[in-house]
Amino acid sequence: MSSDAPDAPDAVADRIENVRVEDEMEQSYIDYAMSVIAGRALPDVRDGLKPVHRRILYAMHEAGVTSGSAHRKSSSIVGETMGDYHPHGDSAIYDTLVRMAQPFSMREPLVDGQGNFGSVDGDPAAAMRYTEARMAPIAEELLADIDMDTVDFESNYDGRLEEPAVLPSAFPNLLVNGSSGIAVGMSTNVPPHNLGEVIDATIHLIENPECSIPDLMEHLPAPDFPTGANIVGRSAIRKAYHTGRGRLRVRAEYHVEEGERGDSIVITELPYQQNKSRLVERIAEDVNDGTLEGVRDLRDESDRDGIRVVVELKSNANTDIVENHLLESHLERTFGVINLALVDGQPEVLSLKETLEHYLDHRKEVVRRRSEYELTEAEDRAHILDGRLKALENAEDVVETIRGAENRDDARAALEDEYGFSGEQAAHIVRMQLGSLTSMEAAEIEDEYAEVTARIERLEEILGDEDELLGVIEDELREIKDEYANERRTRVVEEAGEVTDEDLIPEERVVVTLSEGDYIKRTPVETFSTQHRGGKGVIGADLKEGDRVSTVFTASTHDYLLCFTNQGQVYRLKVYQVPEMSRTARGTSAVNVVDLDDGEEITAVVTADDLDFEADEEYLTMATRDGYVKRTAVSEFANIRSTGIRAVRLEHGDELVDVEVTDGESDVVVSTEEGMAIRFDETEARPMGRSARGVRGVKLEGGDRVSGVAAARSDDERDLMTVTEYGYGKRTALAQYRRQSRNGKGLVDIKTGQRNGRVASVHAVAEGDEFVAMSEDGQIMRASVSEVSEYGRNTQGVTVMDLVEHDRLAAVDVFTPDDADDEATDGADE
Template identity: 45%
Template sequence: MSENNEEMLEKHLVDRRFTDEMKESYLLYSLSVIVSRAIPDARDGLKPVQRRILYSMDELGLKHTSAYKKSARIIGEVMGKYHPHGDASIYDALVRMAQDFSMRYQLVNGQGNFGSIDRDPPAAMRYTEAKMQTISEYMLQDIEKDTVAFNDNFDGSLREPEVLPTRLPNLLMNGVSGIAVGMATSIPPHNLRELVGGFKYLIDNPEATVPDLMQYIKGPDLPTGGIIVDGERIRDFYETGRGKFTTRAKYEIVENKNKSAIVVTEIPYNVSKIDIIEQIVAYVKRMRDMKKDSGISDLRDESDRRGMRLVIELKRNANQNRIINDLLKHTSLQSTFSIQMNVIDNKKPSLMNLKGLMNAFINHRVEVVTRRTNYELKKAEKRAHIVEGLIKAVQGIDTVIEIIRNSDNPQDALKNLQETIGVSAEQAKAISEMRLISLSKLEINKLTDELKDLNEKIKWANEVLENTDKKMEIIKSELDEIDKKFGDDRRTEITFNLSNLKSNEELIEDEDIVIVLSQYGYIMAVPSTEYKVQGRGGKGVKGLKISDNDNVLDVIFARRKSKLMIITSAGKAYQLPAYEIELAAKNRKGKHVANYVSLSDGEKIKTVVPIGLDGDYDKFVMFFTKKGKVKKTSLREFANARKSGIKALNLKEDDEVVDALIISNDSEEVLIVTKRGMALKFSSSDARAMGRTAGGVIAIKLKSKDEVVNAVKIDNNKKLLIVTENGYAKRAKFSSYRLQSRGGIGLKTIKDINKIGNIVAALSVEENQNLLSFSKNGKAIRVPISSINTLGRVTQGVITVRLDKGDLISSVIIVNAEEEEEI
């Protein structure tokens, strides 16, 4: 390299830190992307590509009344003249402006496949056609009247508008979303009618606050409708320019015979229906894998041209509130829309609140009206000047003709006209072009009337330019025009304080239920009201669907919100909320208990103890086994009991748990009753508290072939009810049993055991309760306790249930009395 070249190179070298150069270059690139690609202008609410599409369509003459043109033709026009960034991005923008589920007010009228809410892609641009919607023309109206500035296109060969002179508040009307470098914008659509009311109020009240404007602009109004469930958040993002709101699908519960269905008719904005369907399917599968019942039996998409209809069919007696709550939690039936009101204002990115965006549009309209009025004033003044010259020429037409006749050439004629009759060059040219027909009296009158009209326009234009109030009146009248032509009703409903979904416990109605457990491990929850009151001795009704010789094993009275401690033959304890057990009709079979807890092979449920929702951990549980043992353990020992279970007590191979009681303190007394009619009453203090893995102590000494059937807590305000397998029952006072020490043989509590059958149950009852008896063949009968006689300790009782031949009472339960007609 020569010395001269080296010297020249040194002159052009700049000593600069690499990080500084990269920082500046990145910021310039970022700003370029923000301003020229991704962020909308606050004035017309359009990104550059959208503005160029509409302007190109206007240049192509694609008005709403014209024929459609191929989308490819439009895309080529936009890309070749104004937007050299690839046809895909331009076509995507065009498609979005034609979708009724994307734009609240469509700007493009598309013909062909422009995609669907099911995430179906649009057809290729060579197949689809498009033209402008009527509403779009109001965004370009008056663009020929010098209302907006024009800039050079990318190669300087053409001019394009910097912004459209829109009469529509498109930014808020249709909303916008975009991602730039280090910045994003997300503005939701609004209702045009509400916006017009808000703009007119702001024009009349420039000092209005956001709450004042919200008297008219209630909140976002989304193309797909739905429900905004946290309307209390709207004011926050209107005031700050950022925030979020929650949208929820609109649905109804449709009852059909014994089944019900959730029918979804509107979904959240920017959510695909097919996504929701896939999410519901995934939810059902996840529940199945967790061995839980989703409550959903079928899912159908019945949507058509008339509207959306997504049908979620529910199983019989499914908890509708719980299913809806879960679907809102786990699918896009409830969705959050984040807001960032970033726009380009005065050629700079800016975060603006609602009032700021509205003022930007009003200021734009003021500028447009001012420029348009100036244009019309100049045009009127120019024409008035010409008309004045024409009138002057007509009034001295003889002189004009003489001047033109005696002039050597046209240029000389124009010069002579200016000098002789005192007109300007423009007037002289107009006079020279005047036709002879204009000399008629009618044409002369037309010129006079035209001049009068022009002078009135000039006067009016000057008044508008000098008076801000007149400009504002024009803007308001133009807003009224678009409201009348395009305004419609709100689609999105707004509610308040409903965004937080409830827990499962909050959705459960805390009603009395009957937990029915079968011999083969099927379990279900039945509302106690399913069992009608009958007279003593009635034949009963079907209480449980029995198959494969399955029998009722246990029946427990509980509340829906209580917890259930399940004690198994293996001496393990499981805990689960009662509401998780499927609520079913009494003639159903229920579900196998394995759907709710994880049992080992050969492990069977022996008893179920309802405990309070808080766990009752300050109390004790007393376990009673078939072989006469008792064990007392703090409920706190079972605080960690889950569906996988924990050890409750050690049992011998031939022994099993038959009952369990919740004990509050050591002063309580219990009564054990055996199958062959023995009973022992002792104090709970006789059984000391033991750890979970202990085996227990002797509660009662049993005779041959005898076993414990139940244990009850002593309550002298109640009575002991004894029921036998042949349908006999009696009541006895607890005071008729004297207190004994634990470990004795007890007292006789019934006679004629061979006639009336073994004791099935011994329960503590009140006068106003009902007895619900289940037979091995699945019959159930409910009778008032008051109809069962109170007898002595050693008596046989009376017939309560008349059984079919070969049938026996298998279990009983006490439920609260209901005011129901006898059947």
């Protein structure tokens, strides 16, 4: 055998490529996953359809099975879809066709079915050879203008035909009909909504592009399920619309009817996708096994007019108890919202506003391309009409020229040469009948020319002005609303009688203390009377031998806190979750509240209630012991796991010291333990991600370290209150700290040394503020900041808290007293 033969061993070996099995498996799996994600399981955000839905509708469109045609056998529709566009088996296509025809599955059914298409009892549809279908009128709105080059087309699976990559979609179908599906490693579950409300929200976004999600919720308050029922509570709806994820509690609609032999609980609407037959079976099972007592009879009286399941009670039954059991076990379901859709071919979890914005981007492209298509056609028609009018002006000469030509080609050429007609105009004139030279025909041509010219001007106006284009979209949306919108079916109800843990906790300001031995507690701040500066305070915690206070801060019991630790982690905490104890109590193990590692201490606390996690206009500015400063957008901390997340990357030996909230226009004041302070514009530290280290904020000398950070404004009239570890401190006007460049040595803030010790904390304070100071041995003192004297920089200050020998100040926290706090009183509790 010749070595040049194609099957020679050497030639085959040259085509073999050696690869690692794990690399090939990884790439093949990724290819498969993306194929399932993009090609089968997830809807496109633009038309809200998966490929199988889109192909069924397009196949019906091509076959002329529209709302105005006769119904066609479902098997015929399935066959054409499978043969031309979707080679994945007839059962999958028919199941999809059936669902699009079910009024209890789709808020606005896209298919008009005739025959048995299943029921809410879980009954399957009849075989496809028995049922018939055609497009529903609203489905035609998804395909409207598809023949006007409004969307891109791509080759079908065998290259014989072309199919649309997306439908023009004259309304936001993803929100109206929702979608569900499971892909590889991800799933989607978009709830259906009311068509009229979705359109109202879309129009509001068109008119107010900067609107917020709450603004949109004024028009689109909640999902609207085709089976009605009730959504319990609004917080989950808000979360789902803001984050794209949420868990909605959907409750059946029912009422109690009184009877001579006892009450009856009558169920008239079911949660979305709940099987009615299975519901009745499960209630009967509870009655039979004794779990549900007091039920005398159970009947399903449902008919074509609606659902009616009757639970008849015995005369001596407690109706409330039976009702509660039904609610807990049968009449409520959870709908897990996952607003996941394909955006430019990539899966993304979208908020309500993002979903509508992507739809509008698509719709603008559709209207633009349609207008360009119509403009081209109108210009072509205007060109022909212009030629006809010109021919009418020279009718006798034109007729004579045509009569004198030997054939049509010579006639066209003569018209082009003698009268300047274009080829298209000349060809059209040669084909004209003599009857079109009448005066009546001429008037009609002039009218049509004026109409076409006006149409061209309007199309050019739409293409040249986005506001006009958006106006067209808005008008078309209003027309669809007027044609198809109907009343909302699902109601939103507040949880009647539900009492949460937070409801049972009075809202009050408390002092939270945490020790190195991981004991934590909260105590009402009113427990501690205000004192003059220099007091010894009172016992704030009964510590175990060898234990010391590490953290103290004030907050409201209903506050949601971000707790930052020395190791650069951040945890979330509801203050009421910290057990309340007396001021002399030791506290409870902190592991039950905050899961801190060994040696991990809370060094800074930020109240999250007032933070806007959706915007990028607020920052958490962090300072470390070694002088690094980092700014990170608040939005980076929107989702914090129970085990905490990384807030800043620390080098070996460095610690996170303090955190301040800034707005992008503040100055940052960094204080050091040796009494230095530097003030610089926060923009000198550019925003970074959570895993970044930050930049140098202050140049430290010797063994100096950062003690804290404060935020200031250029017109700030507040003071900087500095307190040292031996209980001395002062207030100095922030105006005395001039702005410098970061990474400088700064200015002398307070004199440290043998009397004062190192700086323990710094805070920007205003008149009327109070502070709580706590020592490592557990002494605590509450006082007004006005008690701390004002001094200039580079002074020693005065006694703030009288500490015994060997005791040191652990922490200071500043707060603005609530109206409910007791008025300040002199002296201390005994």
